[in-house]
Amino acid sequence: MDLQVQNLRYGGAMTRALTRKGAATRARIVAGAAAEIRERGVDEVRLEDVMAHTGTSKGQLFHYFPDGKEELLLAVAQHEADQVLTDQEPMLSNLTSWPAWQAWRDRLIERYLAQGVKCPLNGLLGQTGRRAPGAQAIVTGLMWRWQEAIAVGIRHMQSAGDIAPDVDADRASAALLAGIQGGVLLLLSTGRIDHLEAALDLTIDSLRAGGDSPSRA
């Protein structure tokens, strides 16, 4: 029945019977839409733009995304969310020494500096987030994975004696992630990278110094 089938499941229903060619087209649409959205913002992108940019027709769009724009945006969101973490590798998974933390920090700065004002997820959160219930889940999942990766790094440093053992890794990683997100947000709105730098450096320095003074429960 199914020959070269690639089941790509997202929300509830699964897509079936995708030919190799079909899968390629589908991927091309997602990638093209993602690029277009990064460039112009979510609500500035019409389906027609995606068609033009990817060399596809309306029939194809609705063939691969029967629920239309919403489903496409969901796929794009997933695509972009995965990209965010991938872009931080292998640093993010190797926070095992202070130079390694520094390298990760540098990668983040470099990446967002290059990206500039084009943040796909902020837009997708704001706009897809309310419409599609699934987009919320995608972003939440990304944040959770991100924070957990940081927490793993902190715990590793603790086990090596480089971070005080009384630091709450979960709270510290939550704070650091918040600083990153806010830094990116401020980069988006003000165009300056200062906040991201300051948040990263000060929070990491605080971990280095003595970390979480448990003055609060």
Next chain:
Amino acid sequence: MDLQVQNLRYGGAMTRALTRKGAATRARIVAGAAAEIRERGVDEVRLEDVMAHTGTSKGQLFHYFPDGKEELLLAVAQHEADQVLTDQEPMLSNLTSWPAWQAWRDRLIERYLAQGVKCPLNGLLGQTGRRAPGAQAIVTGLMWRWQEAIAVGIRHMQSAGDIAPDVDADRASAALLAGIQGGVLLLLSTGRIDHLEAALDLTIDSLRAGGDSPSRA
């Protein structure tokens, strides 16, 4: 010529000749639109919704906002931006002791906890931000005022000897603001207030402890 006139200027052109009644109607539209947007999100709100919610007609909308939706959204953004800082008073302008910082922190938590998922500015930034050039300026201005208020608080604490003098107030306030923004963003996407709490508490604690170890230039 002009009797009871209230000139409300925003971007370039100024609105002229506003009767008392007119000003009231205009204010009612802005407030109603803001409420509607907070409730449903920017792109879910149609002009018709605003009309229904404020008891106005299309003629009125375009009478007070000749440039249509864009101009209205700009006015709403300004309205909401002002509100953000107002909601933090008088705490934000009185960061003169550690209990005062704590009170400010508590107010922030309380406020955003109550507000929950309804963040007007995030949506307005994402959607109006790209369209209208002015919206970007509004948000930037808000962030700048916010950060400056925090910096003033830090400097005050330094002059009182409660924060180490080698702390860079600008960098520290930038980091704290980033933590707040990220915390709110994460509240929006995950529904949990943990990140905001962690960012606030850890950053303030770090200021309390010894602050900015100037290991980096």
Next chain:
DNA sequence: CCAAAAATGGACCTGCAAGTCCAAAACCTG
């Protein structure tokens, strides 16, 4: 009380972008 200006109501227009439909081509399997 009058004339000018502002405020209001609501019918109407218009463009556009999402979504529908179907017929033709390409493709796979046996």
Next chain:
DNA sequence: CAGGTTTTGGACTTGCAGGTCCATTTTTGG
């Protein structure tokens, strides 16, 4: 190659939200 399935192209429909327009009412200063 035959028959079914997937893929593709593009014309057509549709709904709707933003914006225009003007006629009517209200307000205002003198």
